[in-house]
Structure formats: structure tokens, C-alpha cells
Amino acid sequence: MKLQKLDYLNYLIILLTIGFSIYFYPLLPEKVVTHWNFAGQADGWSGKGFQTLFLPILMITIYALFQFLPKLDPKKLSYTDFAPAYKVFQSIFLLFFFALFLVTSWSNLGVSIPIGQVVSSLIGLMFIIFGVLMPKLKSNWFIGIRTPWTLSSDVVWTKTHNFAKYIFVLAGVIFCLISYVAEALILPVIIVLLILMLTPIIYSYLAFRKLPK
16 A cells, blocks of 8 residues: 555656646746856756756656666566665655756746755765665666676675765765855865765675685
């Protein structure tokens, strides 16, 4: 029943996105901002057709992929062992893009929104939730830390995802705070984030090396 509720939530998110897309189209100016940097400064523009169509189409595509990918996975049987976490991953992706669609559209309508802080906080919250879910994932080819070493050993998979939980939560906290740091520090913080996100890959290799021969 809980999984069905998540399915209903996903349907609702997609329908709301389509509804808001129809609502926003006649209200938006012909040229809209579609990208902001971490400082909240506009650095990308497009037509309002792109604004109102791209994210809804992307969300429908993501939903379809989440339904289809398990059927392609050689480890498809493992999905039943982490079905709730898989559904939550799907819902979080859809909620993120729905929120992104709303705040960018409202911002283009003149609503005062600290876009840099809002978007980085959304990304941060998404990473934190993904981190909490990491230990619940079972070995598969499409979601999680997929390296030759995690896919070769369930032990390495489990150890790596237990480790990745803390990395993703830490990265999420950094994302939530990044828009508040001085602009000159944003690039160094991004470099630190990139290095941080590589550590689960390195950890999986080291954990594989420690397995009994």
C-alpha cells in the first residue's frame, strides 16, 4: 500500500507540473532566465516555450525510465529487496524538478526569490535524502555507487553504500550552505565537493582489495 501511495504521489506531481506549465505559458515573457549561477546571478536565457516544456518532458522521461530500467537490469530480481527506496528515489527526483520548475517560473514572473539559495538548498536536501537511502540499496546496474568492485561483490556493495551515506549527507549540507559563502570561495568549495564525491569510488576499490583471495 505504501508503494501505491508513492505511485499516486508521482502521478500527482507530473499532473501538477503539466497544469502549472499550461498556467505559466501565457503569463511568462517571451525571453526567460533558465539558468543562474551559485551566486544567484542569471547567466542563461531561453524562450518561454523551453521553460514550460523542458522540465515537464524531463520529468515524464525520468518517470518512464524508472519504470523501464529494472526490466533491463541483469540483477532485476534484487529490485524487490529495495523497492521502497527505489520508489523514494523516483519521487525525490520528481519533487526536485517540480520545485525547480515552480521557483524558476515564479522568478521570471517577477516574484522576488533568492534563487541561488533556494536551488542549492534543494540540491542539498536531495543529496541528504539520497545519503540516508544509500544503505537500503541492493546491488544493481542503474542506481547507487556502481563500480566494477561494488558490482563484483555484495560485501563491497554494502560497505561502500554504508560509507557513501555519510559522504552524501555531508555533500548535501555543503550544497545547502554554498550560496552563503563569498563568491571567491565558490569554486574551491565545488572542487572540494567533486573530490568528496569521488571518495566512495576509491573506497569501493580499497574494500575490494581487502576481500579474502
